Amino acid sequence: MKVIxxxxxxxxxxxxxxxxxxIAAIREGxxxxxxxxxxxxKALEALEQARTAVAALINAGESKEVIFASGGTESVNHAIKGVAQANADKGNHIIISNIEHxxxxxxxKRLKSQGFNVTSVSVDESGRVNPDDIAKAITDKTILVSIMHSNNETGTLQPIAEIARVVKSRNVIFHTDAVDSVGMLPIDVQALGVDLLSFxxxxxxxxxxxxxxxxxRGTRVWPxxxxxxxxxxxxxxxxxxxxIIGTGVAAQAARRDMQKRIQYLSGLRNKLVADLPGYIDDYIINTNLEHCLPHLLSVSVKYIEGExxxxxLDDENFAVSTRSACATGSLRASHVLLSIGLSHADAQGTLVIAFGVENSEAEVDRFLVALKRVVTSLRNISPLYQRGNLAASA
Amino acid sequence: MKVIxxxxxxxxxxxxxxxxxxIAAIREGxxxxxxxxxxxxKALEALEQARTAVAALINAGESKEVIFASGGTESVNHAIKGVAQANADKGNHIIISNIEHxxxxxxxKRLKSQGFNVTSVSVDESGRVNPDDIAKAITDKTILVSIMHSNNETGTLQPIAEIARVVKSRNVIFHTDAVDSVGMLPIDVQALGVDLLSFxxxxxxxxxxxxxxxxxRGTRVWPxxxxxxxxxxxxxxxxxxxxIIGTGVAAQAARRDMQKRIQYLSGLRNKLVADLPGYIDDYIINTNLEHCLPHLLSVSVKYIEGExxxxxLDDENFAVSTRSACATGSLRASHVLLSIGLSHADAQGTLVIAFGVENSEAEVDRFLVALKRVVTSLRNISPLYQRGNLAASA
Known part of the structure; x- marks a missing residue:
């Protein structure tokens, strides 16, 4: 049976x-x-065509402001380590938030071991950074601020343009990790006012x-x-x-289908939010539904373990995640969820449900039925749930 | 017309x-x-299968000693910067050769700007590092030696096993850049005795x-x-x-076809070496034909410019290189060729001819005819060549 x-x-x-x-590129050789x-x-032409498509997707001023790399992680490492090292003559202070990837x-952390100082600002309960907190954290030694565009566990968006205004008014370099936003939402690097953006x-x-x-152009960063x-x-x-050729075509498609995708994916997500109370109770929605990615919902189901x-759910042919795939193998509760105020226990019961264009409303319906079955059977063997119920009935 | x-x-x-x-992996999703x-x-299984194939190709003791990356450049940067930084508590001295990539x-160079000291040893006229020179260069502060397995411009092989013995007897970490060797020659990391090897x-x-x-296993290196x-x-x-899936299959094929490929490619290269005097004169072979990659020949043709x-030759549908493709855009003479004793003028006239399994003897024959035509017409307009001839006839 096909996994959903x-x-x-x-x-x-x-x-x-x-x-x-x-496939055409593979065969072309x-x-x-x-x-x-x-x-x-000929190869250079194909490369530059892809670069132009990505530049258009994020509205870069010049296509050569877009540098291809092996993924979001390399780009983030490049931005942060590269800016820190290239600007070490100006200062050694870096600002991030508590919910970064x-x-x-x-x-x-690596830079700290090399003499840099780091301030990590908190987010409020809605999962957002307050631009005023960034303004207060900036010192004469600050050379870099890095705040993510959207969070990969909650889908919550940050006020990047507002933060950029604060940061640029102090002449500090600003990077945003937009790995989960680029192609899902309209991103305009010029309107945002960022110096670096990872995708x-x-x-x-x-x-x-x-x-x-x-x-x-003009940003000081080492390779x-x-x-x-x-x-x-x-x-x-x-x-x-x-x-890279695939990336170029994907960028064109994202630009072309952006509004259609947002509407479709947020439709699935809104349906899940609306229908969920009919299937399970005692859960917390971690996503800031006012400021969020269209396709993602983070839900902490009380009294059970997300894993x-x-x-x-895997046995029922649904693939979901309990948190960032990158954290597999680590048993600690998500730093993101603790940062937005969840208890350790509630954070353990978190599901990240992220829809894609091939998903359907019928699949959401089937998922809800499966989820109810799974949650019910897990709660039946949960000492926490029984204690909670006893307390409620006492 | 198809480019050769x-x-x-x-x-x-x-x-x-x-x-x-x-293509199957693309369709599999x-x-x-x-x-x-x-x-x-399922994805993890495919990943580990590829890792096992590469581990077998280089005879790694355990497959998890093989780390996939975005190419040779990333791996070399990882090895050098990662070892230097992880072992900075032990010393700050690094040894390389003059002909590295x-x-x-x-x-x-980047590490030098961060407080490391670097010794670069010369090669002899045959293009090889003398292991005794490495022994002499090692100090109590040496934490890393990095010597390439084969040179990408000349194809000359280095005595890596001998150098590794010297380096390991002093308890220093040894990396070899084997980007142009792995898959072209039998490589056995255990027999070579290296700690790190890039491919x-x-x-x-x-x-x-x-x-x-x-x-x-056990090598101290930062990510x-x-x-x-x-x-x-x-x-x-x-x-x-x-x-990575493609890499695994390529590794299996390389292991299976190794001897056949070496025989075929060195056959083409030997034919080129043998027939060349019948077509052009006044050239220098830069490749050490006793210790070399099977498929590559570097020739400096006097009195003309390689570019x-x-x-x-491109107009005649032959793709050759005048030096490392990575150096495009730089007009300086190759540091590798100057290191093996070539003059600036001779280095300018260098062609790197590297054969592949799809090339044929008939193509070599056609190439020689084209090369003769090109060299003759370029020399006819070369003031250097005319001066050389006048001097000879004087």
């Missing part, structure tokens, strides 16, 4: 038109875009292992990968041209 | 069986290998933008990309699974 993927934050299907473009002969020039958190192709139905970094002169000397290494729900 | 690719050091075709595996549900497990040279899938007819690093727990916590970021030869 409600875990699109971990992986999106590759769009059929993207698949075809990648492109040469190296850095080679000087005609075969190299581990790529940000671990990059700044991943799989976020908009392109292949995994491809992504990149928008670097506003993370050094060697050849690829990507305008900003990222060395022979390009993953097949993946058990994931495994039992 | 004699520039396989810049780009190899993707083998038909690798193409088919990648793998999920994220880090996800906990069945769909994630720019990925090595620029990585150590690239396109070197053995896999896709570009995929490669990796062998890290011997370059940090974030999620992928690749056993050594390299974060969602994997380029389509490219003009590349462009004119």
């Amino acid at each position: 993927n409600f875990d699109h934050i971990s992986s999106n299907q590759i769009l059929p038109e993207v698949q075809e473009a990648m 492109y040469h190296n875009p850095s080679s000087q002969h005609t075969a190299g020039e 581990n790529a940000v958190i671990r990059s700044v 991943a192709a799989n976020g908009f139905y392109g292949p995994t292992g491809v992504g990149g970094l928008y670097i506003r 993370l990968l050094e060697g050849g002169v690829q990507e305008h000397n900003k990222r060395a290494g022979t390009e993953n041209l097949i993946g 058990s729900v994931v495994l039992m | 690719n004699f520039d396989h050091i810049s780009s190899n075709q993707i083998l038909p069986e690798v193409q088919e595996a990648m 793998y999920h994220n290998p880090s996800s906990q549900h069945t769909a994630g497990e 720019n990925a090595v040279i620029r990585s150590v 690239a899938a396109n070197g053995f007819y896999g896709p570009t933008g995929v490669g990796g690093l062998y890290i011997r 370059l990309l940090e974030g999620g727990v992928q690749e056993h916590n050594k390299r974060a970021g969602t994997e380029n699974l389509i490219g 003009s030869v590349v462009l004119m």
Whole structure:
């Protein structure tokens, strides 16, 4: 039986038109875009066409402000470590938020061991950073602020344009991790006013292992990968041209279908939110429904463990996630959920449900039935649930 | 007319069986290998199968000593920067050779700006490092030696096992950049005695933008990309699974066809060496024909510019390179050729001819005719050549 993927934050299907473009590129047998002969020039043309498509998707001023890389993680590491090191003569202070992705958190942790100071600002209960908190945190030593565009566990959006205004008024470099936003929402780097922005192709139905970094012209940042002169000397290494060609086509499709997708995906999400009370009780919605990605809902179901729900839903052929796929293997409660005020116990029962364009309303209906069955049977064996019920009836 | 690719050091075709595996992976629509549900497990299985194939190709003791990355450049940056930073408490001295790839040279240059000291040893006129020179260069502060397995411009092999013995007897970490060797020659990391070894899938007819690093168990090295727990916590970021699956199949094919390929490719190279004097004169062979890759020949043709030869051969439908594709855009003479004793003028006239399995003897014959035509017409307009001839006839 076909698995129904409600875990699109971990992986999106590759769009059929993207698949075809990648397969054509495989069969074409492109040469190296850095080679000087005609075969190299053809490859370079394909590379630059993809760059132009991504630049259009995020409204970059020039296509060469877009640098391709091996994904969101590389781009975030590049932005944070590269800006810190290139601007160490100006200061050693970096500001992030408490709910950033581990790529940000671990990059700044590494920099801390190398003499940088880091301030991590909290978010309010709705999961959002207050731009005033950023303004207060900036010092004369601040060289970089990095705040994510949308959170990968809750789907909550941050007020990036407002934060950018604060940061740029102090002449500090601003990076936003927009890995889960680019291609899902209209993103305009010029309107946002950011200096750097990370993206991943799989976020908009392109292949995994491809992504990149928008670097506003004139931004001081060291390369993370050094060697050849690829990507305008900003990222060395022979390009993953097949993946990049797919990324270009995915970017075109995202731009073309943006409004249609938002409407369809938020329709599925709104249906789930509206119908959920008819199936289960005692849950917390972690997503800020006023400011959020269209396709994602984070729900903490009380008295049970998210991991058990994931495994039992898997038996019912539904793929969902209990949190970021990147945190697999770690048993600690999500730092994101604790930051928005959840207790450890409630955080354990979290499900991240992320829809994709191939999902349907009928699947949501079937999911709700399966979820009710799973939650009921898990609560029946949950000592926490029984204690909660005893307390309520006492 | 189909371009005849004699520039396989810049780009190899993707083998038909690798193409088919990648296309099947695209159509399969793998999920994220880090996800906990069945769909994630299937992806993880495909990932680990590829890892096992690469581990077998280089005879790694355990498959988890192989870390996938976005190519040779990332792996080299990871090895050099990661070892330097993880072992900075022990010392700050690094040894490389004068003929390393720019990925090595620029990585150590970056480390120099961060307080590390670098010794770069020379090679002899045959293009080889003397292990005694490494022994002499090692100090109590030395934490890393990085010497390439084969040179990407000349094809000359280094005495890696001998150098490793010297380095390991002093308890220093040893990395070899084997990007142009893995898959072309038998490589056995255990027999070589290296701690780290970089490879690239396109070197053995896999896709570009995929490669990796062998890290011997217990080697102290920091990750370059940090974030999620992928690749056993050594390299974060969602994997380029389509490219990695292709890499696994390419590794299997390389292991299976190794001897056949070596025989065929060295046959083409030996034919070129043997027939060349019948077509042009006044040239220097830069490749050490006793210790070399099977498929590559570097020839410096006197009195002309390699770049003009590349462009004119391109008009005749032959793709060759004048040097590393990574150095495009730079007009300086190759540091590799100057290091092996060439004059600036002779270095300018260099052609790197690298054969692939799809090339034929008939193509070599046609190439020689074209080369003669090109060299003759360029020399006819070369003031250097006319002066050389006048001097000879004087």
